[in-house]
Amino acid sequence: MGTTMQITIIGAGNMGGAIAKGLFQHKKDFDSLKICLADVSQEKLEKSSSYCDHIFTDNVEAVANADIIIIAVKPWLVEIVLEEINASLNPDRHILVSIAAGITLESINRKLQYVFPVYRLIPNTAIALGESMTLIASQNTTDEQDIMISSLMEKLGKVMFIPETLMSAATSLTSCGIAYALRYVRAATEGGVEMGFSPMQAQQMIAQTLIGAATLLLDDSAHAEVEIDKVTTPGGLTIKGLNAMEEAGFTRAVIAGLKASR
Structure with missing residues (x-):
């Protein structure tokens, strides 16, 4: 060159x-x-x-x-x-x-x-x-x-x-993943409105919380479950919320979406 x-x-x-x-x-x-x-x-x-x-x-x-x-x-x-x-x-x-x-x-x-x-x-x-x-x-x-x-x-x-054989799977996680993350933001915003916040207030809080969560993982190279454990106390609000999400099929739905978009 x-x-x-x-x-x-x-x-x-x-x-x-x-x-x-x-x-x-x-x-x-x-x-x-x-x-x-x-x-x-x-x-x-x-x-x-x-x-x-x-x-x-x-x-x-x-x-x-x-x-x-x-x-x-x-x-x-x-x-x-x-x-x-x-x-x-x-x-x-x-x-x-x-x-x-x-x-x-x-x-x-x-x-x-x-x-x-x-x-x-x-x-x-x-x-x-x-x-x-x-x-x-x-x-x-x-x-x-x-x-x-x-x-x-x-x-x-x-x-x-990454190997080219993993490109389709990577598309699900990163390219389609933008939409999946934003779908969570939309759902959480609707929940925030139900609890009394304006849509703009709820979205701002959720977006900043996601930035914080992502920064914890990227800066500290921590495992997601380790960071979850830090805010999940026995009998506390977080574990109740996580269990309610799992009962509604949260993890299963995320994995199904990723597999469907490969």
Whole structure:
């Protein structure tokens, strides 16, 4: 790679735009980084123009000087994009990254004329706030490339390398998991309203409580059950509430939801 590393993101939708914005905000953390964004929609590009160095409506032109190409389009458009840029790709220069759900590493390389280093990422919508849990699987990559991709994505949240065979399960936990966590917030908010709080008051209390709970686990590397035990006293309110939730099928419902969305 040259002195300046260029990242071209194809697809200026919610996820592609969030990645561009997050990386652009952290440009100062890298020696020399150029962020480019490509999309057929001029309207989307104009909305994103303030957090990228250059915009393109032509994908071939967009990848010409790229080092890392992030494909952030809908899954059914990945093959079209790959066919479009195939002739312009060089395995000695380009690293491909896909965030399309369900598109395997092998299927990406099968569409290309050469074998490329390829990454498959599963971020979640919290990436827009720099708080994503991003799962990464790779094929034909080096340790140096893994470190580089990891360092980039760590600017947008937490990262974890996993086998590609676990990607579907990871989607349930992290990508779908955002919705599941918010469904708990909604249910707890309704309970709070029943107990006399306004919806806004209840939601604020619950959201901050979830931040606190997550921070306890992430900062102390503690087991969830250990933290639960700290607030569960014999005969106390917490154990009564936990038992009532279990009687209503709380744990069973969560596991069923995760398995259903694999």
